[in-house]
Amino acid sequence: MTRLDDRTQTPAKNRSGDALPGASAEAPRLDVETLGRVLLGRWSEARLASRALTRDPALHFVDGLSLDEHRARVTGQLHHLLEHDAVLRAFPTRLGGHDDHGGNIAAFEELVTADPSLQIKAGVQWGLFGSAVLHLGTQTHHDAFLPGIMSLDVPGAFAMTETGHGSDVASIGTTATYDPETEEFVIHTPFRAAWKDYLGNAAKDGLAATVFAQLITNGVSHGVHCFYVPIRDKNGFLPGVGGEDDGRKGGLNGIDNGRLHFDHVRIPRTNLLNRYGDVAPDGSYTSPIPSPGRRFFTMLGTLVQGRVSLDGAAVVASKLALTIAVRYGSERRQFTASDPEREEVLLDYQRHQRRLLPRLATTYAMGFAHERLLTAFDGVFSGEHATDDDRQDLETLAAALKPLSTWNALDILQEAREACGGAGFLAENRLTQLRADLDVYATFEGDNTVLLQLVAKRLLGDYSKRFRGVDARTRAGLVAGQVGQTGVDRSGLRQLAQTVTDLGSTGRSVGHVRDAESQRQLLTGRVETMVADVALRLRAAAHLSASDAARLFDANQDEVIEAARAHAELLQWEAFTDALGRIDDHGTRSVLTWLRDLFGLGLIEKHLAWYLIHGRLSTKRAVSVTDYIDDRLLPRLRPHALDLVEAFGFAPEQVRAPIATGAERARQDEAFAYVRAQHESGAAPRPEKAPHR
Amino acid sequence: MTRLDDRTQTPAKNRSGDALPGASAEAPRLDVETLGRVLLGRWSEARLASRALTRDPALHFVDGLSLDEHRARVTGQLHHLLEHDAVLRAFPTRLGGHDDHGGNIAAFEELVTADPSLQIKAGVQWGLFGSAVLHLGTQTHHDAFLPGIMSLDVPGAFAMTETGHGSDVASIGTTATYDPETEEFVIHTPFRAAWKDYLGNAAKDGLAATVFAQLITNGVSHGVHCFYVPIRDKNGFLPGVGGEDDGRKGGLNGIDNGRLHFDHVRIPRTNLLNRYGDVAPDGSYTSPIPSPGRRFFTMLGTLVQGRVSLDGAAVVASKLALTIAVRYGSERRQFTASDPEREEVLLDYQRHQRRLLPRLATTYAMGFAHERLLTAFDGVFSGEHATDDDRQDLETLAAALKPLSTWNALDILQEAREACGGAGFLAENRLTQLRADLDVYATFEGDNTVLLQLVAKRLLGDYSKRFRGVDARTRAGLVAGQVGQTGVDRSGLRQLAQTVTDLGSTGRSVGHVRDAESQRQLLTGRVETMVADVALRLRAAAHLSASDAARLFDANQDEVIEAARAHAELLQWEAFTDALGRIDDHGTRSVLTWLRDLFGLGLIEKHLAWYLIHGRLSTKRAVSVTDYIDDRLLPRLRPHALDLVEAFGFAPEQVRAPIATGAERARQDEAFAYVRAQHESGAAPRPEKAPHR
Structure with missing residues (x-):
């Protein structure tokens, strides 16, 4: 399956003074089909079914439509998906679904190649609006509301975000005040900042909404709860409901995002989605979760699938972008270099390899990490692995991976676009539109920066639990460079004990950087040390006033976020490394191991200053990281670049870029x-x- | 003018354990008006005239137009500009222009706030099509063609790029073969890759084109020359001319980019723009520049203004983006932190400062560097400083600054968009559209990666000239760490002799990092050492075959490009530092000095691994760079953030973002x-x- 007709490397000297290693006759052979199967993962059937659907031009983005035309087209496409049984996998079997949570997300992710607007609008209807009823409601709600939601008879909005509050959901301003006289909740928007905002289906299609509001009964506020609220009939907004169109956005213009506000709108008491909190006719409040804080996070936790599916969609979009850029880079020629007779293929330039191959490695890492996330998600939502710890681990994992993958996708789409030059800027080659659509993935379903802080708080919390009872001197000694396996292994996300057997080894300078164990030690040691360093600095917070403690945390905010990022990168690296064990074909595993090395050493190179400052790498070893990437890994991987994107398995109808x-x-x-x-x-x-x- | 009502800092401890320095009572006062005047620079009059124009809604981008509507609107806007005498400054006074080259570009740059499509379409007509006639033609052409071009009676395309060749202009495939029988040139497109492509005005409006083609006469190819070729009349394409519409693009959709091809199209001999090469009636070729290579670069050199103006437009767009994001970040509140009563203003979070303030510093640096570039440009084009060296310096400077500023603008627009959360993604807040439009600035008028290689080749050439005659042992000694002022000061771009008086000091570890001299030494030493290192490795090329030499160069391509980037960053830093001397107001200069320090230390932090590996910073000093940024510079600058964007001086009609x-x-x-x-x-x-x- 290899296509090496563009290979031009022959021996020459590199920066280390060695002969450049062209792909020799004994170069490993990559089995595209085998690798493709590994990449499809556990939910291959759902993915392939979705891919079969997205070959249909009826689902494809069409360029140059007006806002109204694009919205109408996407609304029609939702019916198309429904008719092809593509969107109800997660719903209860008794209502016509399949109770298949992992498969549902996997199928959903693949829709991004058709049109991200279609994907996100489907996500609004069945993934957010429907999921709120499914996970926050009880059987009465399921019976009453889910059939209409599933059948699209009742398009709906997921009314959580407000103009004044996005990622800080706990502070929303909308109120739902119980009136025992009429046994109704009164939904109300007290000021402009409390308008619901950015809601798909709100500007045009939505007939109902799952509205998040502060539940007030008997003069007590019980915090955020979710209510099912009809908002429109055929004649438009219902009495007391109003709103605005959000208008054109930077992308995703097939979705009718809009604002909603409520002027003392009354709904029956039973429209409270009451799985985690209920109000009796007399107004008394009960909840199976006594702590208001834990109750809030439990409710929000049921909505983690938005983050899971964005993580997966970012992977698919990155694969598509690299398929386009690597194919074009393998054909496009510019400037004569090694052959005076013919111009050089772009991908034979070192810089072009530097631009695309590390991003290819990152995409593989993102994909393998996503498969882990999806497995954790399916475990929790199927009930197979659904302890409190499992749920918290899932949320932390999603909060760690979604920021990296959505940011990486934007970076990859942009680099792919630039690597294709002006051709990459033509709309027909799709990279600019995909980037425009995916832009908002970085700030919705949890702003990436906020999510990384959540991860960091979890890491710090685990660290502090681990060291409870350890006296300051011992702790200081451990922090100073002997953290080892006692560090953050109760993050629940990975077991360092399994991986770093040499206690304290991560504190020492690493002698080699090329082998997997050294990469693991370097990446693991960095996370541990960063967490320990921040924890040490934040210890003073215990003795400060709340506001001074907040200032102390803020003065360390940048490092806190970087520690979370380092943790997420390690997770990606581990997932990639684990996946190597699932590849039986020798040649394929060899190539993928180089790709994993490129990912791991790329991370180490990115953070080289940290490793030098903390004495984990000598300057000589530090230099060798870059040399190894430039002189060994890039030339070795270059001949396999096309195969590595072919393994993504996109059909021409998914790629659609003329270049x-x-x-x-x-x-x-x-x-x-x-x-x-x-x-x-x-x-x-x-x-x-x-x-x- | 300061607006400190959002300031909340009070003493707390930072990561160094010191009290956090809130802006004290003696904090310097920034004089927004004074600073605004400095930023307007030498061509303030032209800038202010252009800004007065761009307040008119008639020139503003309107959202949601179809491709045809947007194109028609922009075409109409060009007439508006013409009627207001806004676009002819660079043309000869005798034809109604003002012979004002610097002012012309300055006014042009400011158009980006109205609509980048308008800007670039104006650039196509008067800056590219018109400039080709002006600079490559002679008086006959000026008299015959410029009046129609200036008056917009003859909209035209600048037909240089081909589908098969963008930045490598020398290799274009279109031919212009002289026929002495009829005294005509025959313009011909021999194959599909030689179609002219991506030409503004080609899809719809253009009546003529300045076509770049290989000039062939008497069986000899004299390389690329430019020809004035009519392409359309009222009825459409002229005989032998054909083309296509490039369709929708990632941005700039107000411009009718298209393709052109020629099937043996005959034009009069005198339509050769013959300033640098002419063909007599009998077919004999003459040129004032004997070397074909030098002739080619001289011709292309007259077109440097495209790069100069993109550099300036990128600065203006970055200022606009930061104006929007800093204002919003000063008002938007989210999550309670230091004050339990009220949520925290975003810009009081360390991370938010880290996201916006260094980019503000970069924008100032870009702006001051651009003013230098514009001055160099005006010197060359006015004839006041127009030696061969001046021209080469100008081209190198433009090739160095344009990549950094256009990439930075994309980064700044994106960070501003994300820092504004979902509000940043609403089209009405403009950040996404500006980013979409400016995307292509990174690859047109010279692909950024290609331009940086041009810069590197110049640096390497200067280095090699400097060391000609120096024996190998001396050279090796110098390279090893004693480069000092003998290094690259004949780059013509700056005189190291003026700045580094302590010979060899850049080779030593720096004791302090905060003062300007240390920053200068660190930044300068890095450029010198990188150039010297690469030069040393490339020396072997002299003894290699052409193809092996090319491979050797390629194996060092990444470092070559990084050396050019380091050089460009140093130029920005020097321009910023020089500008401090032009600020008389003490408080303003203090604040700007912190901002310059933030820029300089930001660069050093970015390249920290390099400084550690090369022994220029101890690990302790390396750590202090980040500490100084986080604990000193960001808190000091935070209270001045609003003033620093107010000094950009945009009117509400230029900003237009509701947030x-x-x-x-x-x-x-x-x-x-x-x-x-x-x-x-x-x-x-x-x-x-x-x-x-």
């Missing part, structure tokens, strides 16, 4: 043949430098 | 007043935790 179809190769070959024929026929003009030869 | 108008503050105040009034009246619900107080 990724071989058109560029045909143009290059035609031009080359023309020039050669001219020279052979003697018709070519002579160059000015030698006019009289 | 930057104070609307958010009004919403926050209304919500706060509501909650406070509720509490004071006793109507507020009690929290669940203390239901029976």
Whole structure:
């Protein structure tokens, strides 16, 4: 399956002074089909079913539509998905679903190649609006509301975000005050900042909404709860409900995002989605979860699937972008270099490899990490692994991976676009539109920066639990460089005990950087030390006033976030490394191991200053990281670049970019043949430098 | 002019364990008006005239237009600019222009706040099409063609790029073969890759084009020359001319980019723009520049203004983005932190400062560097400083600054968008559209990666000239750490002799990092050492075959590009530092000095691994760089953030983003007043935790 016709490497010297290692005759062979199966993962059936659907042009983004036309098209596409049984996997079997939570997300993720607007609008209807009823409601609500939601008879909005509050859901201003006289809740928007905002389906299609509001009964506020509120009928807004269209956005314009506000709108008491908190007719409040804080986080936790699916969609979009850029880079030629007769293929330039191959490695890492996340998600939502710890681990894992993958996707889409030059900027080649659509993935379903702080707080909490009872001197000694396996292994996310057997080894300078164990030690040691360092600095908070403690935390905020990022990178690396064990084919595993090394060493190179400052790498070893990437890994991986994107398995109908179809190769070959024929026929003009030869 | 009502810092401990330095009573006062004048620079009049124009809604981008509507609107806007005498400054006075090259570019740059499409379409007509006639043609052409171009009677395309060749102009495939029988040139497109592509005005409006083609006469190819070719009349394409619409793009959709091809199209001999090469009626070729290579670069050099103006436009767009994000960040509140009564203003969070303030510093650096570039440009094009060295310096400077500023603008626009959360993604707040439009600035008018390689080749060439005649042992000694002022000072771009008087000091570990001299030494030493290192490795190329030499260069390509980037960063830092000397007001200079320090230390922090590996910073000093930024510079600059963007001087009609108008503050105040009034009246619900107080 390898296509090495563009390979031009022959021995020359690199920066280390060694001969450049072109792919030799004994170079490993990558089995695209085998690798493709590994990448499809556990929910391959759902993914393939979704991919079969997205080959249909009826689901594809069409360029140049007006806002109204695009919205109407996407609304129609939702019905198309419904008719093809593509969107109800997560709903109860008794109502026509399949109780298949992992498969549902996997299928959903693949929709991004058709049109991210279609994907997100489907997510609003069945993933958010429907899920709120499913997970926050009880059987009465399921029976009453889910059939209409599932069938699209009742398009709905997920009314959580307000103009004044996004990621800080606990502080929303909308109120739901119980009136025992009429046994109704009164939904009310007390000021402009409490308008519900940015809600898909709110501007146009939505007939109902799951509205998050502060539940007040008997003069007591019980915090945020969710209510099922009809908002429109055929004639428009119902009495007391109003709103606005959010208008055009930076992307995702197939979705009718809008604002809603409520002027003392009355709904029956039973429209409270009462799984985690209920109000009796007399107004008395009960909840199975006594702590208001824990209750709040439990309710929000049921909505983690938004983050899980964005993580997966970011992976799919990154694969698509690299498929386009690597194919074009394997055909496009520019400037003569090693061969005076013919221009060089872009991907034979070191810089072009530096631009695309590490991002290819990152995409593989993101994909393997996502598969872990999806497995954890399915475990919790199927009930198979659904302890409180499992739930918390899932939430922390989602909060760690979603920021990295959505940011990486934007970076990858942009680099792919630039690597394709002006051709990458043409709408027909899709990279700019995908980037525009995915832009908001970085700040919705939890702002990435806020999510990383959640992760950091978890890491710090685990660290503090681990050291409870350890006296200050011992702790200081451990922190100073001997953290080892006692560090953060109760993060629940990974068991360091399984991986770092040499206690304290992460505190020492690493002798080699190329092997997997060294990469693991370097990446693990960095997380542990960063967490321990921050924890040590934050200890003083215990003796400070609340506001001074907040200032102390803020003065360390940047490092807190970086520690969370380091943790998430380690998770990606571990997932990649574990996946190597699932690849039986020797050649494929060899190539993937180089790719994993490129990912791991890329992380170490990115944080090289940290490793030097903390004495984990000597300057000589630090230099060797870059040399190894440039002189070994990139040249080794270059011949496999096309296969590595072919393994993503996209059909032409998923790719759809003219520059990724071989058109560029045909143009290059035609031009080359023309020039050669001219020279052979003697018709070519002579160059000015030698006019009289 | 300071607005410190959001300032909340009071003493607390930072990561160094010191008290956090809130802005004390003796904090310097920034004079916004004085600073604004400094920022307007030498061509303030042209800038202010352009800004006065761009307040007119007639010139503003309107959201939601179809492709045709947007194109038609922008075409109309060009006439508006013309009627207001806004676009002809660079043309000869005798034809109605003003021979004002610097002012022309300055005015052009400011158009980006109206609509980048308008800006670039104006650039196509008067800056590219018109400039080609002006700078590559002679008086006959000026008299014949410029009046129609200037008056917009003849909209035209600048037909340089081909589908097969962008930045590598020398390799284009279009031919212009002289036919002495008829005294005509025959313009021809021999294959698909030689179609002219991506030309503004080509899809719809263009009546003529300046076509770049390989000039062939008497069987000899004299390389790329430019020809004036009519392409359309009222009925459409002229015989032999054909083309296509490039369709929708990632941005700049107000411009009708398209493709052109020529099937043996005949034009008069005199339509060759013959300033640098001419063909006599009998077909004999003459040129004032004997070397074909030098002739080619001289011709292309006249077109440097595209790069100069993109550099300036990137600065203006960055200023606009930060104006929006800093204003919103000064009003938007989210999560309670130091004050339990009221949520924290975003810009009081360390991370938010880390996201916006260093980018503010970078924008100032970009702006001051651009002013230098514009001065160099005006010197060359006015003829006041127009030696060959001046021209080469200008081209190198433009090639160094344009990549950094255009990439930085994309980074700044994106960070601003994310820092504004979902509000940043609303089209009405402009950040996404500006980013979409400016995306292509990174790859047109010279791909950024290609430009940095041009810069590196110049640096390497200067280095090699400097060391010509120096024996290998001396050279090795110098390279090893004693480069000092003998290094690259003949780059013409700056005179190290003026700045580093202590020969060899850049080779030693630096004891302090905070003062300007240390920053200068660190930044300068890095450029010198990187260039010297690469030069040493590339020396072997002299003894290699051409193809092996190319491979050797490629194996060092990444470092070559990084050396050029380091050089460009140093230029920005020097421009910023020089500008401090032009600020008389003491308080303003103090604040700007902190901002310059933030820029300089930010660069050093970014490249910290390099400084550690090369022994220029001890690990202790390396740590102090980050500490100084977090604990000193960010808190000091925070109270001045609003003033620093107010000094950019945009009118509301230039900003136009609803989130930057104070609307958010009004919403926050209304919500706060509501909650406070509720509490004071006793109507507020009690929290669940203390239901029976």
